Amino acid sequence: MRLHRTVVAALGALALVTALPASASAANGTLHYVNVNGDDFSTANPVNGECYLLVSGAAHVDNGTDTTATVFSDHGCEDVLGPALPPGSARDFGAPVPHSVMFS
Structure with missing residues (x-):
C-alpha cells in the first residue's frame, strides 16, 4: 500500500509539472541604446514578444x-x-526616432 501511495504521489507531481506553461523565451544578450538626450540604457535578456519602451526615444540602438529586434x-x-x-x-x-522595441 505504501508503494502505491508513493507512485500515485510521484505521478501527480509529474502531471502538475508538465501541466505548467512553458516559461517565456528570452533573447540572450543585451540591447544597448542611447536616447536623444545622450543617456545610455540597456536591457539584458529581453523576453521575446514583450514591448519595451525606449526612454525619450533612441538616437542609437x-x-x-x-x-531580431524590431x-x-x-x-x-x-x-x-x-x-x-x-x-x-x-x-x-x-x-523619427524609435520609442519602443520588441524581440522575436
Whole structure:
C-alpha cells in the first residue's frame, strides 16, 4: 500500500509539472541604446514578444542579443520604424526616432 501511495504521489507531481506553461523565451544578450538626450540604457535578456519602451526615444540602438529586434515609432510596439535589427547589428536614428522595441 505504501508503494502505491508513493507512485500515485510521484505521478501527480509529474502531471502538475508538465501541466505548467512553458516559461517565456528570452533573447540572450543585451540591447544597448542611447536616447536623444545622450543617456545610455540597456536591457539584458529581453523576453521575446514583450514591448519595451525606449526612454525619450533612441538616437542609437545596438542589438547585442541573439534575436531580431524590431523598433517602433510609437510607445506601444505598433508602428514599425524601418527594417528590423538582426542580432549583433546597430543603427543610428534621426527623425523619427524609435520609442519602443520588441524581440522575436
